[in-house]
Amino acid sequence: MELTELEHVALAVIWRDGPCTPYHVRKQFLDSPTPRWSGSAGALYPLMRRIEEQGLVTSQAAGDDGRGTRHYKVTPAGRGALVRWLRPPLDATAIGPIEDPIRTRLLFVGALSPAARRKFLDGVTRQLAEHVAELQGIEEAMRVTQDPLLLLAARGSHQVARARQRWFRDVCATLGQPSAAS
Amino acid sequence: MELTELEHVALAVIWRDGPCTPYHVRKQFLDSPTPRWSGSAGALYPLMRRIEEQGLVTSQAAGDDGRGTRHYKVTPAGRGALVRWLRPPLDATAIGPIEDPIRTRLLFVGALSPAARRKFLDGVTRQLAEHVAELQGIEEAMRVTQDPLLLLAARGSHQVARARQRWFRDVCATLGQPSAAS
DNA sequence: CGATGCATGTAAGCTGTTACATGATTGC
DNA sequence: GCAATCATGTAACAGCTTACATGCATCG
Numbered sequence: 001m002e003l004t005e006l007e008h009v010a011l012a013v014i015w016r017d018g019p020c021t022p023y024h025v026r027k028q029f030l031d032s033p034t035p036r037w038s039g040s041a042g043a044l045y046p047l048m049r050r051i052e053e054q055g056l057v058t059s060q061a062a063g064d065d066g067r068g069t070r071h072y073k074v075t076p077a078g079r080g081a082l083v084r085w086l087r088p089p090l091d092a093t094a095i096g097p098i099e100d101p102i103r104t105r106l107l108f109v110g111a112l113s114p115a116a117r118r119k120f121l122d123g124v125t126r127q128l129a130e131h132v133a134e135l136q137g138i139e140e141a142m143r144v145t146q147d148p149l150l151l152l153a154a155r156g157s158h159q160v161a162r163a164r165q166r167w168f169r170d171v172c173a174t175l176g177q178p179s180a181a182s
Numbered sequence: 183m184e185l186t187e188l189e190h191v192a193l194a195v196i197w198r199d200g201p202c203t204p205y206h207v208r209k210q211f212l213d214s215p216t217p218r219w220s221g222s223a224g225a226l227y228p229l230m231r232r233i234e235e236q237g238l239v240t241s242q243a244a245g246d247d248g249r250g251t252r253h254y255k256v257t258p259a260g261r262g263a264l265v266r267w268l269r270p271p272l273d274a275t276a277i278g279p280i281e282d283p284i285r286t287r288l289l290f291v292g293a294l295s296p297a298a299r300r301k302f303l304d305g306v307t308r309q310l311a312e313h314v315a316e317l318q319g320i321e322e323a324m325r326v327t328q329d330p331l332l333l334l335a336a337r338g339s340h341q342v343a344r345a346r347q348r349w350f351r352d353v354c355a356t357l358g359q360p361s362a363a364s
Numbered sequence: 365c366g367a368t369g370c371a372t373g374t375a376a377g378c379t380g381t382t383a384c385a386t387g388a389t390t391g392c
Numbered sequence: 393g394c395a396a397t398c399a400t401g402t403a404a405c406a407g408c409t410t411a412c413a414t415g416c417a418t419c420g
Binding site for chain 1 (some may be wrong): 398399400401402403404
């Protein structure tokens with residue numbers, strides 16, 4: 001009966017975007033600038049039937065549509081589940097440490113020759129710079145949409161990416177000079 | 183033939199910690215301060231047999247052990263796979279945007295009443311402060327171990343967490359002044 | 365010598381992905 | 393009217409987790 005993160009987010013999208021189709025929900029994931037889920041049909045169509053069986057949403061056939069499209073909206077019970085999801089204290093996995101594949105790889109740079117290690121540091125520095133620039137662009141774009149929540153979210157990913165970039169500069173400074181540490 | 187992230191990390195641990203047992207590898211995940219995988223036996227025992235079949239590691243029975251313990255070490259081919267994993271350009275999922283469940287939830291705070299929204303902002307602020315303090319403690323602990331890579335990694339999670347905390351202060355300022363006194 | 369924890373391993377299940385199939389709609 | 397895309401859906405699989413089973417070791 002416990003909902004997964006994806007189920008919660010799908011429920012939240014249905015709440016926010018009124019009666020809407022499974023495809024609309026999918027598109028939120030497909031179009032997300034910071035994709036965490038693929039928005040695959042194989043995940044979402046069964047998911048929406050599942051939460052309907054649990055009484056969190058109801059659906060209604062779209063009369064004029066020949067392919068059996070159904071429009072979903074949240075029930076009071078679904079609204080309750082949504083509010084519980086947002087009510088502190090948030091569970092540890094929501095607050096907890098964020099995974100960072102670069103940090104993971106860094107632990108094993110000892111496997112590289114000095115030359116390869118320098119290439120690693122330089123390459124990642126460059127890729128991080130590109131990544132930060134991209135997120136900055138997204139933030140600009142969100143500023144135009146006038147949606148304060150989307151803008152705040154975009155600022156979040158941008159700022160976290162910049163912190164990561166600053167951290168990696170530190171890493172380069174520490175590892176770049178051989179025997180600078182002791 | 184393409185290795186997953188967990189397979190790569192396990193391979194890297196075997197490289198770093200010399201001939202070692204599956205249980206040793208498991209423990210690295212079990213004891214990690216920033217856990218991404220559970221270190222479950224069900225994942226790791228089959229995994230290590232799998233990468234042995236691929237010729238990335240070899241194993242050898244520990245003579246004096248009655249339970250068939252085997253010690254694994256990486257082969258030249260495994261070393262090659264490890265180096266390829268670390269060679270830029272890193273794939274997009276390694277560089278790309280970091281997921282943040284708080285950011286996700288923020289998009290739907292509109293579902294909350296003003297009072298509940300205030301509780302959300304205050305509660306998350308407090309939880310983030312605790313989280314940052316914990317990561318700071320881990321960084322201090324790593325400073326003592328004298329391992330520069332572990333220290334850099336701990337600094338990374340700490341600094342990213344602080345950036346997230348600063349961002350959330352911005353969020354609070356934008357969405358309504360919380361009673362943030364602490 | 366019995367309880368507790370260390371260590372190896374398996375079975376089943378959950379969650380989501382990729383790939384495919386198919387019908388409806390739209391644009392040229 | 394035909395191709396491209398929109399939209400719905402299913403089947404098979406991948407990757408990991410939880411829960412269990414079991415043998416060895418250690419310490420009171």
